[in-house]
Amino acid sequence: MARANEANGDADGAHDTHAALEDALTDLENASVTPSKQRKTKVAGPVAIICQIAFDHGLSGHFLDTVIDIITQSSELDQTTVASIIKDLYPSTKVPEDIVLKVVGCLGQGQSKPPPATQAGLLKWLIMVHDVLESQHTLPNLYGVLFNMLDMISLRPSLCHLLSLITRRKHVRPFRIQMLLELARNVGNEPALIGLIRVYKDYYPDVIVGAAASGRASFFSHPNPEWGARLLVIQEQGAQTRSETQQQQSAFKVIRNGAKRSKISTVPEVHTSRANESSVTLEEVENVNDFVEKLDRLELPNQLISALGDPLLQKLLVLRSWDTRRIESWLSAFLNDELQLAEYGQPPSSRLSSMLKSVLNYTQYTKNLLPCCSAFLRAFLASWDGVWNREVILELAAHLPIRPWDEHYDAIFRLIEEAILDNSAASRIALLGFYTSLFRHWTVQLLADGTQEAPEPAPVTIQRLAAHADLLSLTALVASSSSVQSISAVLSFYECVTDAITHISNPRLLRICVPADAIVYLLAFNGDAMSLSRLCATLAKYKRAFEASMATAGPGEGYPRDYVNHFNGFLMDICNCLWRNRAFNKQDINALGCLLPDSVLPALREAAVARGYILPTLFSLSHSEALCALSIGCFRELEDQAAEANMAIRVRHAGPVTQQSLALLGNDGGLRVSWGDYRLEVLKWLEEKGLAGIGELMYNTLRQLMLAKGSGTGAVVATA
Numbered sequence: 001m002a003r004a005n006e007a008n009g010d011a012d013g014a015h016d017t018h019a020a021l022e023d024a025l026t027d028l029e030n031a032s033v034t035p036s037k038q039r040k041t042k043v044a045g046p047v048a049i050i051c052q053i054a055f056d057h058g059l060s061g062h063f064l065d066t067v068i069d070i071i072t073q074s075s076e077l078d079q080t081t082v083a084s085i086i087k088d089l090y091p092s093t094k095v096p097e098d099i100v101l102k103v104v105g106c107l108g109q110g111q112s113k114p115p116p117a118t119q120a121g122l123l124k125w126l127i128m129v130h131d132v133l134e135s136q137h138t139l140p141n142l143y144g145v146l147f148n149m150l151d152m153i154s155l156r157p158s159l160c161h162l163l164s165l166i167t168r169r170k171h172v173r174p175f176r177i178q179m180l181l182e183l184a185r186n187v188g189n190e191p192a193l194i195g196l197i198r199v200y201k202d203y204y205p206d207v208i209v210g211a212a213a214s215g216r217a218s219f220f221s222h223p224n225p226e227w228g229a230r231l232l233v234i235q236e237q238g239a240q241t242r243s244e245t246q247q248q249q250s251a252f253k254v255i256r257n258g259a260k261r262s263k264i265s266t267v268p269e270v271h272t273s274r275a276n277e278s279s280v281t282l283e284e285v286e287n288v289n290d291f292v293e294k295l296d297r298l299e300l301p302n303q304l305i306s307a308l309g310d311p312l313l314q315k316l317l318v319l320r321s322w323d324t325r326r327i328e329s330w331l332s333a334f335l336n337d338e339l340q341l342a343e344y345g346q347p348p349s350s351r352l353s354s355m356l357k358s359v360l361n362y363t364q365y366t367k368n369l370l371p372c373c374s375a376f377l378r379a380f381l382a383s384w385d386g387v388w389n390r391e392v393i394l395e396l397a398a399h400l401p402i403r404p405w406d407e408h409y410d411a412i413f414r415l416i417e418e419a420i421l422d423n424s425a426a427s428r429i430a431l432l433g434f435y436t437s438l439f440r441h442w443t444v445q446l447l448a449d450g451t452q453e454a455p456e457p458a459p460v461t462i463q464r465l466a467a468h469a470d471l472l473s474l475t476a477l478v479a480s481s482s483s484v485q486s487i488s489a490v491l492s493f494y495e496c497v498t499d500a501i502t503h504i505s506n507p508r509l510l511r512i513c514v515p516a517d518a519i520v521y522l523l524a525f526n527g528d529a530m531s532l533s534r535l536c537a538t539l540a541k542y543k544r545a546f547e548a549s550m551a552t553a554g555p556g557e558g559y560p561r562d563y564v565n566h567f568n569g570f571l572m573d574i575c576n577c578l579w580r581n582r583a584f585n586k587q588d589i590n591a592l593g594c595l596l597p598d599s600v601l602p603a604l605r606e607a608a609v610a611r612g613y614i615l616p617t618l619f620s621l622s623h624s625e626a627l628c629a630l631s632i633g634c635f636r637e638l639e640d641q642a643a644e645a646n647m648a649i650r651v652r653h654a655g656p657v658t659q660q661s662l663a664l665l666g667n668d669g670g671l672r673v674s675w676g677d678y679r680l681e682v683l684k685w686l687e688e689k690g691l692a693g694i695g696e697l698m699y700n701t702l703r704q705l706m707l708a709k710g711s712g713t714g715a716v717v718a719t720a
Contacts, residue, residue, distance in 0.1 A: 017053060024049040025066050032075035047081055051088040058092025058234035061099075068099050072106035072114060072122070079117055086121040087227075090234050094134040100126070104142050107149055116154040123158035124223050130165055132235060136286075139166045147176060150183060150193075160192035161220045164199045169284040172203045195220055203281075205273055252288045255310050266334075266354045267309040270301045282312055295319065305330040308358035314365045324370070331359070332372035339379050348388055356392050367444070369399040378411050386419030390430065398437035402445060404457045405464035428476040429489045435469040436493045443500035446509050459511060466513040469493055473515070477522045487526060490519065491534045498541035505548040507557045512545055514567050521594050524574055527625040529691055537693030539570060540700045565590050571701045577619035578627075579679065579698055585616065621682050622656040627694075632656060634685035635678065639671050647671075 027046035031039055050067070053059075059067065067089065071082050103122050106114055113119070126139075133139070139146075139162070146163060150156055180197050187193065222228050254270045272281035280297045284290070291312070298316055304326045307313040317324065338352045363369050377397055384393065397412060416434065420427050442462055473490040494515055504510040523535045546567065550558050569592035576582040576591060584601060586593035596604075601615075608615040617623055622631045632655035643649050650669035653661065659675040666672040673681075683695035699705045 017057065020049055021053050021059075021063055024053075025063065025070075028077075029066070029070055032070050032073075032077050035076050036078070043077065043081055047084055051084060054088045054090050055230070057237070058090040058231075060092050061096055064089070064091050064095070065099055068102050071118060072102050074112050074114060079115060082114070082118050083121060086118070086125055089125055090231055091129060091132060092234055092237070094132055095129050097133075097135050097138045100133060100138045101142075104139075104145060107146075107155065108152070116152075120154050120158055123155060123162060127158065127162050127165065127223055128227055128231065130162075132231070140168065140171070143167075143171050147171075147179075150179075156190065157192040160196040161223075164196055164220050167196075167199050167203075168286070169203050169281065172200050176200075177204070192220075202271075202273070252285060252291045252312055252315075254282050254285070254312055266351050267358045268303050268306050270306045270310050270313055271303075272299055272301045282310075282316065285312060291315070303330070308355075308362045311365070314362060318366060328370055328372050331355075331370065332375075335372060335376040339376065342380070342383055353389055353392075356389060356396065360392050360395050363396060363399050367399070367441070367448075369396060369401065374400060381412060381415035381419065384415070384419050386416075386422075386427075390420070394430070394434040395437065398434055398441055400438070402442050402458050402461055405461045405468075408461075409468075423479075425476070425479070425483055425486055428472065428479070429485055432469065432472055432476060432489045432493055435465065435472065436489075436496050439465055439469065439493070439500070440496050443504065443510065447503060459509060463511050463513060466497060470513070470516050470519070474519055477519060484528070484531075487523065487528065487531050491523070491531065491538065494538050495534070498538050498545065501545040501549075502541055505545065505552055507549055507559075512542065512549060512559065514542060514563075514570075517570075517592075517595055520570050521573075524577070524594075525619075529626040529630060529686075532624075532626045533686070533691035533693035535693070536574065536697035539574070540693070540697045542567065543571065543700055566592075571697070574697065575701055578621055578624065578694065579702060581617045581620050583616045583619045617658070621679055622658060627682075627686075628656055630686060630689065630691075631682050634682045635671075637685070638673065638681060642671050 024046040027041065028043065028050065031043040031046070036043075067085060071077070071085060103126055106122065107119050114122075130139070143163070143166060146159060150159055152159075177200060180193070180200065184190070184193055184197060270282050272283060279299050280294045281299055282301060285294065285298075295316075298320075300316075300322070301313065304313075304317070304322075304324070307317055307324075307327060308331075316322075334355060338349065341349065359370070359373055363373070373396060377393075377400075381393075394416070397416060400408060400412065417431060420431050439462070442458070442465070446458060446462075473493060476486045476490060497513065501510060501512050520535070520539075523531055526532075546559070546564060550564075568590040572588055572591045573594050576585050576588065577594075582588070584593045584596050584604075585591055605615045608618055613623070621627050632653075635653055635655070635657050639649055639652055648669065649671060651665060653665050653670060657678060662673060662675055662678060683698060686692070687695050
């Protein structure tokens with residue numbers, strides 16, 4: 001109720017603000033056409049309301065358009081009033097194209113134009129909202145209009161700044177260069193004009209030389225950083241989705257971080273100085289169409305190391321298959337300098353942290369770790385504390401190429417384990433996450449190669465990795481008392497394994513490594529429904545992978561019968577517990593009885609009987625600790641549906657549901673449903689609740705359910 005009242009209060013407040021702004025804009029519009037001496041009310045009141053609301057919440061498209069219509073025309077408003085409005089003209093959304101056109105259209109000389117001071121203020125406003133324009137093509141399309149106004153003294157500084165933001169190679173033409181040089185000679189070395197000339201020189205350094213670009217140039221910085229910060233806050237508040245709040249640059253456009261960030265950045269930005277009339281540089285690419293059309297003519301920038309931080313250059317290097325030895329040479333020198341500092345006992349610098357993040361960005365795109373980075377990891381990990389930039393270090397190490405397991409383990413993996421492991425659950429989870437990422441990367445490499453024969457160390461190395469992670473998983477489950485985080489990390493690893501063996505059925509490339517017995521049963525009996533569902537889904541994928549592999553395996557490439565039968569034992573045990581009410585039974589084919597010793601079973605039976613239960617049914621859909629509440633919830637929903645359908649339900653089931661209780665319930669006037677239909681409804685209900693793994697395993701393992709679902713027979717792995 002409190003939340004509802006709060007929501008209603010917010011809605012009422014927004015409605016009041018909207019109404020107040022409407023009234024204030026109406027008053028302002030009337031004042032703009034009425035001489036000051038004839039006004040009945042002062043204009044200061046409406047202006048204060050507009051400015052306050054604009055500062056607090058920003059102006060949406062409709063209100064912003066109304067304000068622009070008022071101040072872009074010659075009016076009766078004094079300059080102080082107009083300046084106050086422009087100062088607080090914060091848009092709450094992207095600035096539409098028609099508003100930009102109205103602002104540019106009001107520039108210049110003419111009787112209907114606003115005063116020069118207003119025009120200068122609106123130009124500065126365009127500069128400040130440049131990053132939040134709805135279309136970045138509007139101003140470049142008006143380049144000629146803006147350029148031809150450079151002879152206006154009052155607008156020239158702001159015009160030069162705005163032109164520097166939108167200038168691209170296509171705009172730099174000989175006649176414009178000539179006009180700029182002539183204007184510079186006539187008016188002197190104005191800093192803003194020299195700054196624009198230097199922008200032109202970046203595109204044609206051989207054309208503009210000598211004293212033309214000399215002199216004190218204007219450094220085009222943001223006109224009002226505080227205003228820009230407030231605009232960012234308002235834009236974030238007004239955005240409806242997170243994607244609208246993120247000021248992400250196009251993936252097909254060179255990244256520009258701004259002057260201050262560029263100075264402190266370790267990786268240089270993309271710049272191409274060797275340009276001529278026929279050349280095409282990355283800086284000229286505006287979108288994906290530009291990139292595709294100019295791909296074969298694009299020139300490399302001055303420093304290839306810029307690829308570490310620029311997605312567009314990364315794409316170019318990959319698509320053109322250019323040699324990356326220049327990147328390796330630069331990066332190797334940098335990393336060696338950092339290693340030398342470490343030898344003198346100095347801690348890792350912030351420059352190294354920034355560089356490794358850039359290297360990771362590049363590595364995640366190319367999917368290959370540069371050799372110099374592998375060498376750096378071998379040297380750096382010897383003194384690593386396991387905490388500094390842990391996520392970055394582990395992600396980089398997860399992209400190591402496939403090498404013999406012992407070589408990698410002795411040089412890198414052992415050092416990582418020694419640095420990270422501290423007998424805490426968090427350290428084991430972090431390490432298991434690293435091995436999961438490594439397994440995924442290596443198996444993806446096998447898929448990407450597309451060969452039927454893997455490189456010599458690959459199958460054995462991946463198998464050794466799976467066995468090592470299996471031991472770590474067991475340790476995590478036992479040492480952490482089966483915490484939710486540890487269970488999730490273990491399941492994530494085996495889900496990664498099953499994803500790989502599902503796509504790689506060739507045993508010559510990847511052998512199927514099943515989890516240790518203890519891992520399967522610890523996960524099956526931990527009492528959490530989601531973990532049980534994920535385990536069942538994983539085992540179902542293992543079963544399908546065995547079937548696919550054994551169906552295509554050549555002579556001597558299959559799996560030992562005992563190995564497959566032991567896995568079948570996992571399936572039989574879980575089906576016996578959940579579906580067949582025969583928990584811990586060892587008489588069925590391949591059943592392992594959950595590996596419980598025979599000496600333990602009598603004590604468990606006595607404990608169950610003492611509580612009024614029968615041991616074989618205690619882990620069924622109706623009685624299982626993980627599923628009992630869900631199962632009875634499903635049955636009660638069935639009863640509710642029957643009642644809504646006007647069926648006579650005189651008695652409701654108290655739970656738990658059994659085959660006998662269902663028969664009694666129907667005779668007593670309750671819901672009539674068969675035992676088989678009830679269990680099928682539970683599987684369906686669990687799937688709707690996001691626990692589809694249990695049903696997936698049942699339908700893929702139990703023969704009668706296979707037939708019911710039309711899956712057919714002929715499975716290679718034994719079914720219950």
